[in-house]
Amino acid sequence: MRTGADFAEVYAEDKSNTSAGFDDGRIEQVTSGRDRGAGIRVIAGDTTGFAHTADLSEAGLVAAASAAAAAASQGGGGVRNVSLTQAPIHRPNTIVHLPESIAKARKVELLQRMNEAARSYGPEIVQVSAGYGDSLKRTLVANTDGVFATDEIIRTLLRISAVADGDSGMQTGYQSMGHTVGFEIFDTVDVEELARDAARQAITKLLARPAPSGAMPVVIKNGSGGVLFHEACGHGLEADLVAKDSSVYAGKVGQLVANPLVTLVDDGTMPGEWGTLGYDDEGHITQRNTLIQDGVLTDYMWDHIRARNAGRPGSGNGRRQSYQHLPMVRMTNTFVLNGPDTPEDIISSTPNGVYVAKLGGGSVNTATGDFVFGMTEAYLIEDGKITEPLREGNLIGNGPKVLRDIDMLANDFAMGNPGTCGKDGQGVPVGDGQPTLRVKELTIGGTAA
Amino acid sequence: MSAFESELQAVADRVIAQAKPGEQVEAFVTRGGETDVRIYQGAVEHFVSAQSEGIGIRVISEGRTGFAYAGTLDESAISEVLAEARDNVQFGESDEWAALAEPDGVSITEQSLWNDALAEYPTDEKIDLAKKLEKLASGQDPRVRVDDSNYADAHGESAVASTSGIRMSGRENGCYVSVSTLADEGEGDDAETQTGFGFSVGRSPHEFDLEKAAREASERATRLLGATKPSTRRTTVVFDPMVTAQFLGVISSTLNGEAVVKGRSLFKDRLGDSVAAANVTLIDDPTNTKAYSATDVDGEGLAARRNVLIENGVLQQFVHNSYSARRAGTVSTGNATRGGFAGTPGVGCLALSLVPGLRSQAEIISDIDDGLLVQSMQGLHSGVNPISGDFSTGAAGLLITNGEVGAPVREFTIASTLQRMLQDIIEIGGDIEWLPMRASGLSLVIRDVTMSGS
Numbered sequence: 083m084r085t086g087a088d089f090a091e092v093y094a095e096d097k098s099n100t101s102a103g104f105d106d107g108r109i110e111q112v113t114s115g116r117d118r119g120a121g122i123r124v125i126a127g128d129t130t131g132f133a134h135t136a137d138l139s140e141a142g143l144v145a146a147a148s149a150a151a152a153a154a155s156q157g158g159g160g161v162r163n164v165s166l167t168q169a170p171i172h173r174p175n176t177i178v179h180l181p182e183s184i185a186k187a188r189k190v191e192l193l194q195r196m197n198e199a200a201r202s203y204g205p206e207i208v209q210v211s212a213g214y215g216d217s218l219k220r221t222l223v224a225n226t227d228g229v230f231a232t233d234e235i236i237r238t239l240l241r242i243s244a245v246a247d248g249d250s251g252m253q254t255g256y257q258s259m260g261h262t263v264g265f266e267i268f269d270t271v272d273v274e275e276l277a278r279d280a281a282r283q284a285i286t287k288l289l290a291r292p293a294p295s296g297a298m299p300v301v302i303k304n305g306s307g308g309v310l311f312h313e314a315c316g317h318g319l320e321a322d323l324v325a326k327d328s329s330v331y332a333g334k335v336g337q338l339v340a341n342p343l344v345t346l347v348d349d350g351t352m353p354g355e356w357g358t359l360g361y362d363d364e365g366h367i368t369q370r371n372t373l374i375q376d377g378v379l380t381d382y383m384w385d386h387i388r389a390r391n392a393g394r395p396g397s398g399n400g401r402r403q404s405y406q407h408l409p410m411v412r413m414t415n416t417f418v419l420n421g422p423d424t425p426e427d428i429i430s431s432t433p434n435g436v437y438v439a440k441l442g443g444g445s446v447n448t449a450t451g452d453f454v455f456g457m458t459e460a461y462l463i464e465d466g467k468i469t470e471p472l473r474e475g476n477l478i479g480n481g482p483k484v485l486r487d488i489d490m491l492a493n494d495f496a497m498g499n500p501g502t503c504g505k506d507g508q509g510v511p512v513g514d515g516q517p518t519l520r521v522k523e524l525t526i527g528g529t530a531a
Numbered sequence: 532m533s534a535f536e537s538e539l540q541a542v543a544d545r546v547i548a549q550a551k552p553g554e555q556v557e558a559f560v561t562r563g564g565e566t567d568v569r570i571y572q573g574a575v576e577h578f579v580s581a582q583s584e585g586i587g588i589r590v591i592s593e594g595r596t597g598f599a600y601a602g603t604l605d606e607s608a609i610s611e612v613l614a615e616a617r618d619n620v621q622f623g624e625s626d627e628w629a630a631l632a633e634p635d636g637v638s639i640t641e642q643s644l645w646n647d648a649l650a651e652y653p654t655d656e657k658i659d660l661a662k663k664l665e666k667l668a669s670g671q672d673p674r675v676r677v678d679d680s681n682y683a684d685a686h687g688e689s690a691v692a693s694t695s696g697i698r699m700s701g702r703e704n705g706c707y708v709s710v711s712t713l714a715d716e717g718e719g720d721d722a723e724t725q726t727g728f729g730f731s732v733g734r735s736p737h738e739f740d741l742e743k744a745a746r747e748a749s750e751r752a753t754r755l756l757g758a759t760k761p762s763t764r765r766t767t768v769v770f771d772p773m774v775t776a777q778f779l780g781v782i783s784s785t786l787n788g789e790a791v792v793k794g795r796s797l798f799k800d801r802l803g804d805s806v807a808a809a810n811v812t813l814i815d816d817p818t819n820t821k822a823y824s825a826t827d828v829d830g831e832g833l834a835a836r837r838n839v840l841i842e843n844g845v846l847q848q849f850v851h852n853s854y855s856a857r858r859a860g861t862v863s864t865g866n867a868t869r870g871g872f873a874g875t876p877g878v879g880c881l882a883l884s885l886v887p888g889l890r891s892q893a894e895i896i897s898d899i900d901d902g903l904l905v906q907s908m909q910g911l912h913s914g915v916n917p918i919s920g921d922f923s924t925g926a927a928g929l930l931i932t933n934g935e936v937g938a939p940v941r942e943f944t945i946a947s948t949l950q951r952m953l954q955d956i957i958e959i960g961g962d963i964e965w966l967p968m969r970a971s972g973l974s975l976v977i978r979d980v981t982m983s984g985s
Contacts, residue, residue, distance in 0.1 A: 106793045108624035110596065114615040115873060117602040130577040136584065136603045153578035190622050209794050245795060245918060252797065254918050293923070295946065295983035296763040326571070328678050328713055330724075406581060443913040449678075449713055449724045452942050454925035456913030475923035476914030478944050525760075527914060527923035527944025529981040 087154055089125040089387075090147070091225035093363060094118075094138065095405040099217035100181060104193035106209065112186055121405040122146045124154040125387070134406045166230035172360040172367050174351045177236050178266035181216035188265070189214050192240065192273050199274035200244045203281035206288060208252075209245040212277070216265070223365035227390070231365035236264050237356075237511070239500060242277050246284035253290070255283030256440075256458060260500025260511070261354045283440065283459050290471040293460065293528025299435035300477065300524040301428055301463060305496030306440050308514020310521075311346060312416055312503065313446040313453040314481040315339070319373050319381075320399075320411040320505075321388040323448050330451040330482055334379050340485035342377035343421045350398050350414035356500035357414035357513040364400035364409050371397045373416075374485075385411045403508040413503060415513035421491025425518035428490045430466040436526055437461045437468045438477075443501075451481035454527075476527040484521055492518035540700040542604060543692035546588060546613060550694045555591040555631045556613075557697070560584075560604065561872050563687030566654070570661040570680040578658070585872035590616045594625035600873045631695040632831035632853035635862060639834040640818040642827045644703035646734040649684060652706075656736070657682045660708055664741050668710045668729065671749030674756065678711040678726075682736075691832045699832035705823075707732040707967060708739055714752035725758070725941075727751030732823055732967045751906065755927055758939035761984040767902040767957070768945060768980045769895060769931065772964045772972025774905050775885075778952075779970035782813070783880040784917040785949060786840050788851035788866070790878075792858040797920045797950065798846055806846045807953035812886040813841040815850060815866070822882035824969045830869030830876040838864045840880075852878045883970040888959040892974040895958055902931040903982060905945065920948040926982075943984035952977050 096118040103110045119136040120143060131153030135146040193212045200210045216238045224230040241258040257280040261267050302310060318329040331339065340346070350359050350368030359368050364386040372380055384392075385400030388411060401412035429437065437460065444455030460472045497515035539560040546558035562584040569576040586609055587600040597619030599612045623629075665680035683706065690700035709730040717723050729748030731739040770778060790796040798806060807813075817826045817835040826835050831853055839847050851859060852867035855878050867876040896904065909925035923946040929936045947955070960974030 102622065108626060109622060110624075110626070111598050111875065112619035112622040113874075114599040114612075114619060115601070116608070116611075119602065127574075128571075129575040132577060132579045132581075134581050134583075136582075149580050153580055186619070186622050247794075251920065252795075252918050254916060287919075293946075295944075295981050297985055326678060328724075328726075406583060408577060408579065443910075445910055445913070447726055447909070449726045450941070452909070452925065452927075454910030454913060454944075456910065456923075474914065474916050474919065474921045475946060476910045476925055476944050478909075478925040478942055480942055525943060525983055525985075527925070527946050527983050529923075529946045529948075 087124045087126040087151060089226055091123045091223065092120055093221065093223045093405055094120040095219060095221050097217060097219040099215060100186065100189065101213065101215040102190045102193060103213050104197055105211040109190050109193060112190065117404065119405045120146065121407070122150040123408065124150040126154040129154050130408065132408050164226045164228055166224055166228060169231040169361065169365065169367065174353050174358050174360060174368070175262050176353070177264045179264040181218055181236060181264060184265045192268065196242050196273050196277035199277035200242060200281040203278050204285050206246040206248055206285045207244050207281050208247045210242065212242040215239040221363065223363065225365065229365040231361040233360040235262055235359060237262055238264060238267050240273060240276065242280045244280040244284045246288050248288035250288060253284045253287035255280040258499045260356045262356065262358045263354045286471050287473065290473045292530040293472040293475045294436070294526050294530050295528045297523045297525045299432050299520060299522055301432055301435060301437045301518065301520045303437070303439045304425065304492065304494045304518045305498045305515060307438065307519070308417055308498045308516050309441050309444045309455050309501065311418055311516065312413065312512070312514050313444040313455060314479065314484045315346065316413050316416050317446050318448045318451065318481060319383055321382040321384045322411045324382050325388055328449045330448065331379060335381065337379055338377050339379045339482060340374055340377040341488045343491045344374055344377050344485060344488055345372065345419045346374035346416070347372050347419065348383055348399065348413055348416045352415045352513065355415045355497060355513040356511050359414065362398045362400045363402045366396040366398045366400060368398040368414060383411050383413065385409055401510045403510055407508050410506065412505065412510050413512050417497065417515035418517065420493045420495045420517050423490045423492045425492045425494050428492055428518055428520050429463060429468060432463050432520060433466060435463040436472065437463050446481065452478065453481055454478045472528065477524050478527060479524045484524065487522040488519055489522045490520040494518055537688050537690055537700045537702070539688055539690035540692065542586070543690045546609065547692045547694050549613060553592060555694050557589040557631050557691065557693035559587045559689065559691045559869065559872055561687060561689040563685060565685040566657060566683065568658050568661050568682040570665045573662065573665070575658060576679065586612055587872040587874065588612050588616045589875055590620050591629050591631065592620050594627055594629050595620045595623035596629050597623055598875050628854060628857045630857065631693045632697055632833055632863060632867065633695045634697060635833055637834040637836060637865065639827050642820055642825055644701065644826070646704055648735045648737065649704050649706055650686065652736055660736060660739065664708050664710050664745060667741055667745035668712055668748045671745055672714070672753050674714045674716055674753055675749045676713050676715070678713050680710045682708050697832040699828055705732065705734055706736055708741065708744060710744055710748045712748040712752045714756055716756045723756060725752045725755040730967065754929065755939045755941060758927065758941040760942045761930065761940040761982055763983050763985065765979055766982050767899055767976060767978045769892065769899070769902060769904045770975040770977070771904065771906050772962060772974060773966060774908055775975040776966045776968055776970040776972035777908060777911060778975070779883045779885070780968065781911060781915050781917060782949065783883055783970070786849050786880065787878050788849040788855035788859055791849050792855050795918050797918065801846050802848070804846055805844045807841055807844045808956040809844040810959055811841055811844050811953065811956055812839070813883065814839050814886065815880040815883050817881035819882060821965050822971065823965050823967045824882045826881060829865045829881070830867035833863055833865045833867065835881060836865045850878060850880055852876050880969060884963070885959050885973060887961045887963040887973050889961045892960055892962055895960055895974055895976060896931055896936060897934040899931045900933055904929045904931055904936055917949065920950045922947050922949050922952060943982055946981045946983060955979050
């Protein structure tokens with residue numbers, strides 16, 4: 083660092099991946115990919131300069147560093163020596179089989195088995211597509227604050243989508259599984275069961291009636307609704323948005339922001355989960371952070387720079403999509419802890435409402451708190467019982483209001499499906515989870531009266 | 532692409548020269564860079580300068596396809612990519628229609644996709660543009676502050692070569708400015724914030740309209756202040772041009788030839804049927820130079836062309852790449868899409884547009900007694916299923932009462948089905964506007980949509 087900057091960082095990444103796509107009765111294609119490169123960040127005052135290169139030679143790195151420093155502007159300055167001690171290895175996950183040690187034939191065979199299972203589930207299934215993916219990413223990050231850490235993350239992902247055809251048209255079902263471990267995950271995951279579940283959803287929806295419209299109680303099944311918290315408050319607790327006062331949760335630490343039943347945690351260390359890392363993408367060790375304790379907002383999530391500016395420790399939430407991207411504050415695995423109720427009690431004490439068994443994606447406007455999420459498998463609740471299936475639609479609510487409106491929380495916590503969280507054009511893998519819960523009132527985006 | 536003879540073409544040519552007998556090989560090579568400036572409160576928040584390159588190689592042998600890519604153009608890496616793609620061939624299952632595109636004799640409509648003025652545009656002026664936009668936006672209204680103001684540009688060159696005779700290279704560049712705003716009103720428990728955005732795009736920074744971007748960003752945020760949740764009812768909606776462009780993006784996936792041949796389009800058996808109101812004519816025309824996504828060739832190197840998809844409400848054709856066309860027993864419509872070197876070609880509309888009507892948005896609204904002007908939709912990826920046709924999204928906008936735009940509303944959904952919405956289009960505005968997406972916008976009026984609120 084010879085240009086008078088306050089901070090400089092190099093992040094290097096080497097990633098290899100294999101994916102296989104199955105559609106329309108056949109393995110369409112196996113793909114192998116390799117990406118490696120380095121991103122260099124230089125900060126002078128409030129200005130960040132960033133450049134990246136796929137050329138990892140000394141000349142390539144020096145060129146990128148010069149570009150980043152020039153971007154952060156300002157000449158002058160001297161040479162500062164920084165002593166780096168490599169941080170100890172932190173590997174929350176235990177890996178048995180590296181992806182490259184497994185023959186591609188075994189990977190594609192999973193997809194063929196899933197196709198078979200989905201099509202055998204019922205004659206209504208007219209189309210099946212499925213995908214397998216694995217990756218190995220090694221990272222190194224070092225900065226002028228003395229951080230020097232390496233990490234290695236393995237990912238294994240499987241997804242399946244089924245189409246059923248009936249008198250009312252076509253319907254779809256989807257199921258997926260993703261973990262930060264190797265091929266050993268298939269010793270415990272029943273891939274045929276995933277496939278049958280996708281087929282069951284599609285066939286069930288052939289008889290679905292239009293979803294209701296208007297506001298009513300909504301019960302969300304365990305392990306399917308973590309995205310609710312991701313959107314209703316997770317993004318709003320990211321320190322970069324808070325710092326710019328573009329979050330409805332800015333200035334609310336210490337205040338009651340949710341029903342006292344709610345304790346919300348972001349934990350990058352959960353073994354095998356989709357959002358798990360050893361170190362975040364700025365070299366900060368991942369940890370368990372309690373964001374809301376018994377309804378009270380306890381802390382935001384932080385990246386290196388926002389924490390540094392605030393004179394406080396980071397929280398291990400500085401993440402980036404790849405070496406081509408600037409890090410920012412991101413969630414890891416975000417979940418709500420168990421409450422006192424049973425799922426049966428929640429349903430039986432709801433005279434009328436909607437039971438959501440599977441949620442799709444969602445999105446939030448953090449400044450207003452308005453968020454939506456899709457229900458891909460849902461049923462009516464009538465007289466305290468789950469009854470007819472509903473067609474798909476979005477639910478809409480306002481984050482701060484919904485957190486207060488959570489009035490029942492069960493004791494059946496489960497993690498959900500692997501997710502990709504998008505922010506400012508970057509996607510990163512995240513996990514979520516929750517027990518069965520009830521929101522007193524959400525607006526259902528259907529067409530029925 | 533087309534006229535620009537590049538070094539990348541030589542890279543692609545060298546790869547396909549290594550094809551073995553009986554093997555089809557395609558190499559797609561790209562190199563590019565981008566600048567991204569973000570201004571916050573008068574200072575540069577970040578300045579990103581990025582370069583990237585890569586190659587994707589597809590091999591087809593005995594109907595089996597294999598693919599590999601790498602984010603580098605090192606000669607040793609390219610050899611590995613070819614070897615990996617060949618290795619992957621053995622795991623693909625034989626598909627009688629699998630083959631690379633072949634030249635089809637359709638001539639290319641030349642376009643100027645490269646602008647020297649942008650390539651030479653000085654860094655300081657890029658920063659100044661974003662600063663100027665921030666100042667303009669924050670000066671529009673005392674209630675408005677700017678969340679971020681951005682300048683971005685990108686340039687890229689690409690080349691494709693295949694053993695089936697495709698050989699094409701070219702380059703293009705483009706730039707945009709954008710601004711996100713926050714409008715605040717009230718204090719304490721009554722404090723309220725709404726958000727807005729504005730942008731301007733061009734092949735050159737000289738084409739920007741900063742005033743318009745700033746004004747729209749301010750208006751979008753301030754006109755939602757005081758918004759309430761509307762009551763649930765069926766009503767007539769007017770989509771703002773930006774919303775219409777997003778809606779056309781959803782419709783385009785139902786007209787995708789690959790979805791059709793794999794049985795995933797709700798219009799798969801409807802060619803020749805009336806699928807939309809009689810005033811609806813929908814055209815995909817990437818040769819229209821006004822389109823932001825205009826291009827001269829598609830992702831397989833075939834000439835981009837004008838295709839009429841729906842004419843006076845009747846479904847005329849789907850869009851195809853060479854694979855989906857072969858399966859459907861037709862020819863490619865020049866609609867191969869490619870997301871970069873890391874993927875094989877898909878199918879998609881490239882520059883979709885409704886044929887515009889005659890009236891302005893204000894004239895249209897003046898005839899509506901009770902309705903809703905939709906300013907934004909939220910959750911298109913989660914509440915819309917182009918296979919079943921179910922349509923449900925979050926929305927924000929303004930109620931229309933007795934021909935006038937009135938109270939702002941938010942935190943509600945609008946819902947119908949895609950099939951019904953196309954039939955329920957009662958007017959198409961004359962206010963066509965090309966937007967930075969693969970569809971143009973204009974005001975679109977759809978009746979009998981469920982607005983779900985309190």
